[in-house]
Structure formats: C-alpha cells, structure tokens
Amino acid sequence: MRTTYAVRLTDHERARLRTLIASGTAPARMLTRARILLKANQEDGGPGWTDAGIAGALEVHPATVGPVRRAYAEAGLDTALERTLPDRVYDRRFDGADEARLLAVACSAPPVGRARWTLRLLADEVVRLEIVEAVSHETVRRALKHTISSPI
Numbered sequence: 001m002r003t004t005y006a007v008r009l010t011d012h013e014r015a016r017l018r019t020l021i022a023s024g025t026a027p028a029r030m031l032t033r034a035r036i037l038l039k040a041n042q043e044d045g046g047p048g049w050t051d052a053g054i055a056g057a058l059e060v061h062p063a064t065v066g067p068v069r070r071a072y073a074e075a076g077l078d079t080a081l082e083r084t085l086p087d088r089v090y091d092r093r094f095d096g097a098d099e100a101r102l103l104a105v106a107c108s109a110p111p112v113g114r115a116r117w118t119l120r121l122l123a124d125e126v127v128r129l130e131i132v133e134a135v136s137h138e139t140v141r142r143a144l145k146h147t148i149s150s151p152i
Contacts, residue, residue, distance in 0.1 A: 004051065004066075005073035008043040013077050020081075030081050032060060036068045037080060093135055094143045101131050102140065103147050119144075 009017070017034040020026055026034075035058055042048040051069075055062040072080035094102060105125055110117045117125075119137035126132055126140070 005069040007040040009041045
C-alpha cells in the first residue's frame with residue numbers, strides 16, 4: 001500500500017517558492033520540485049493535486065512526485081528542494097604516492113615482447129609490485145587520465 005504524504009505549505013513557504021520560480025536562476029531540478037510542492041499544497045485552499053495530475057502537468061515521471069512530498073513531510077522545505085547526495089562513498093584505490101608509483105611504471109619500458117603498456121598489463125603490474133592488493137584496468141585508466149593528460 002502506498003502512502004501519500006500531505007503537503008501543507010505556510011504563507012512564508014509559498015511566497016519563498018513563488019519567488020524562487022519567478023527568479024528562474026535556481027537549478028532546473030529545484031524549480032521542478034518547487035512547482036511540485038505548490039501543486040501538492042493542501043493548505044488554505046491550495047490546489048492539492050494528485051501525484052498523477054502533478055506529473056502530467058509538469059511533465060515529470062509520477063515516481064518523481066512522491067519522494068518530493070515525502071521529503072517535505074519528513075524533513076521540511078529545504079530538504080525537499082535540495083538534491084540528495086548518494087549514500088555510497090567509495091574509497092580511493094590509489095592515494096598520491098600510489099598514483100606516483102603507477103605513473104612511474106607506466107612511463108617505464110614495457111614488458112619484453114610488448115610495444116607498450118596496456119591498462120590490463122599496468123593493473124597486473126601494480127598488483128605484482130604490491131602497490132595495491134587488487135585493481136581493475138578501469139581504475140588504472142581513471143588514475144592515469146588525471147595525471148598523464150594534465151596540461152602541465
């Protein structure tokens with residue numbers, strides 16, 4: 001069963017949202033969320049539209065409307081307007097010293113029988129040299145992209 005969260009905006013919140021939309025300088029996602037909240041408002045004769053009605057009027061997916069309602073009901077206006085950051089945080093595989101060692105390997109002579117280093121060869125070599133325990137060729141690519149192609 002799906003729960004619909006009630007949006008009851010105060011006069012101050014409604015004025016803030018209208019000013020935000022009128023200025024047009026905020027990110028598009030924030031402006032869309034402000035419009036969703038204004039259409040969903042059930043306070044003082046507000047429109048009180050359904051999720052499907054709001055989605056159709058604002059040309060957003062219906063699944064976009066529910067989380068905005070929920071964020072407003074649970075955490076307030078600022079949280080409903082702001083972009084939520086991802087929950088996952090990935091540790092960097094290479095720190096500065098490890099990147100320097102990777103770069104040194106990449107600039108060294110390739111293995112016998114090879115014309116140049118490949119990303120997979122570099123990934124295998126940094127594991128063999130115990131710079132890191134395990135690494136993918138894609139991680140090596142991203143690390144080298146920031147060092148080798150820099151303009152300095």
